[in-house]
Amino acid sequence: MTRVAELATDGEKSVDIKAGRLRPEQYAENFGDVHPPLDRNRAIIEANRCLFCYDAPCIKACPTSIDIPIFIKKISTDNVRGAATTILSANIMGGACSRVCPVEELCEQACVRNTQNGQPIKIGQLQRYATDNLFQRPNNKIFSRRPSTGKKIAVVGAGPAGLSCAHKLAQEGHSVVIFEAKPKAGGLNEYGIAAYKVANDFAQKEAAYILSLGGIDIRHGQALGKQITLAGLRKDYDAVFLGMGLAGVNALGLEAEVLKGVENAVDYIETLRQAADKGKLPVGRRVVVIGGGNTAIDIAVQVKRLGAEDVTLVYRRGADNMSATDWEQEFAQNNDVRLKLWAQPKKLIGAHGHVTGVEFEYTQLDGKGKLMGTGDTFTLPADQVFKAIGQTFVASPLQDGGRDVLQLDKKGRIAVNEDGQTSVSGVWAGGDCTEGQDLTVAAVADGKRAAIAIDRALKEKKHG
Ligand code: SF4
Numbered sequence: 001m002t003r004v005a006e007l008a009t010d011g012e013k014s015v016d017i018k019a020g021r022l023r024p025e026q027y028a029e030n031f032g033d034v035h036p037p038l039d040r041n042r043a044i045i046e047a048n049r050c051l052f053c054y055d056a057p058c059i060k061a062c063p064t065s066i067d068i069p070i071f072i073k074k075i076s077t078d079n080v081r082g083a084a085t086t087i088l089s090a091n092i093m094g095g096a097c098s099r100v101c102p103v104e105e106l107c108e109q110a111c112v113r114n115t116q117n118g119q120p121i122k123i124g125q126l127q128r129y130a131t132d133n134l135f136q137r138p139n140n141k142i143f144s145r146r147p148s149t150g151k152k153i154a155v156v157g158a159g160p161a162g163l164s165c166a167h168k169l170a171q172e173g174h175s176v177v178i179f180e181a182k183p184k185a186g187g188l189n190e191y192g193i194a195a196y197k198v199a200n201d202f203a204q205k206e207a208a209y210i211l212s213l214g215g216i217d218i219r220h221g222q223a224l225g226k227q228i229t230l231a232g233l234r235k236d237y238d239a240v241f242l243g244m245g246l247a248g249v250n251a252l253g254l255e256a257e258v259l260k261g262v263e264n265a266v267d268y269i270e271t272l273r274q275a276a277d278k279g280k281l282p283v284g285r286r287v288v289v290i291g292g293g294n295t296a297i298d299i300a301v302q303v304k305r306l307g308a309e310d311v312t313l314v315y316r317r318g319a320d321n322m323s324a325t326d327w328e329q330e331f332a333q334n335n336d337v338r339l340k341l342w343a344q345p346k347k348l349i350g351a352h353g354h355v356t357g358v359e360f361e362y363t364q365l366d367g368k369g370k371l372m373g374t375g376d377t378f379t380l381p382a383d384q385v386f387k388a389i390g391q392t393f394v395a396s397p398l399q400d401g402g403r404d405v406l407q408l409d410k411k412g413r414i415a416v417n418e419d420g421q422t423s424v425s426g427v428w429a430g431g432d433c434t435e436g437q438d439l440t441v442a443a444v445a446d447g448k449r450a451a452i453a454i455d456r457a458l459k460e461k462k463h464g
Helices: 003-008 024-030 040-047 057-061 068-076 080-090 094-100 113-117 123-136 160-171 202-211 230-236 265-274 294-305 326-334 440-463
Strands: 152-156 175-180 216-220 239-242 262-264 286-290 310-314 337-340 343-351 354-365 371-381 384-387 427-429
Touching: 040 068, 040 123, 057 068, 068 080, 068 123, 080 094, 080 123, 094 123, 094 202, 094 440, 123 202, 152 160, 152 230, 160 175, 160 202, 160 216, 160 239, 160 440, 202 216, 230 239, 239 440, 262 265, 265 294, 265 384, 286 294, 286 371, 294 310, 294 326, 294 337, 294 384, 326 337, 343 371, 354 384, 427 440
Parallel strands: 152 175, 152 239, 175 216, 239 427, 262 384, 286 310, 286 384, 310 337
Antiparallel strands: 343 354, 354 371
16 A cells, blocks of 8 residues: 555544545646647747847757757748757757756746847747657657667666666667666656646657667666666676666654655655546645755645645745746746745644644844744644655665765765766766756756767777
């Protein structure tokens, strides 16, 4: 029985958690595509607003350096396949990125149209228009493989970094085996992002497209440190890429964190993403979310859309300090999520083993800019409390006899150079398990960069 299901059968009288708060048709509406795609006419009109800038700042703002003016130009001339080719050649997960990228902080923020009429080109939506259009075509193959090199590379993790790395390596003629612990590919796009952002099973369709290149074998149920080991992979393969993401979750550090109803946001989001019938998911009437990032927004909006009556997101600093973008914050408020800033959790309150509320203390900055509690407190009643205060890298699967085999950086993630090379020969890493922006697009860039470096290293070895 899942943790969520346990809550449903808990039977605590003081707690109001139940499934099926909405009518069946409301779930479909609430978890459908949040950004309806552009149709052909609107896409061409939008593409014609682009100034096709020389030295375009939007390209520099894209972690995967997609040639944005070129693909937009192709859309404007109705060459949609060509546009998709430009996008996917730079970023094989351009379809997912068009849905989940914080474009308002990347390419669209850099767009010169912002200063001209305050409205950037809708780059994300145009990118989606092109890539969706390609995927829907029967003949959508645009990549091919070079002749086989005879080299075998192990990729750990089928998330954005791993899939991106595997695709590039397979293009170069290498044979790739992806080892994935979970039953599906896609990483956070499949398991960790709000359902309404990546709707209609898109993460699986995209992964299938990537694997259709050939030369990539994916093995599920294979976790590092359990079914496979780094030493074994190094022995059996010519190179190893680690794209294993973040498996740990930060704790609040409060007593009573074990109370029923106190949940990790990422666990609930994963359950929700995999639930065929969202109406079967138990959700509290009063929900408190603790955190200030996109995961906090994703859980808060999703539980609201599951029918929670009162959802409050509490963050210990101000809105400008939240890692969730302005767009995400506004989106949460438009979904009737209440944002409560400058407050930190002090105490979890419970009855009969179940959480019933959270006591918070107001916060402020002292004269040196350090966060401190003011001593004033307030209490929010809660049937469910979601912790969304960040994830951590779990290094133990890489350890040998309790000793770190790979060098870690100051934040405890895998230390890499600019090519993703780790401290151990023949082992590269990228994505969230290394330092950098925790974004799908950044992970895709890491995977591709490492694949280019691996290919170069294998060729140098061959000719050396
Ligand atoms: Fe087009 Fe804006 Fe990029 Fe210029 S900056 S090329 S207007 S999308």
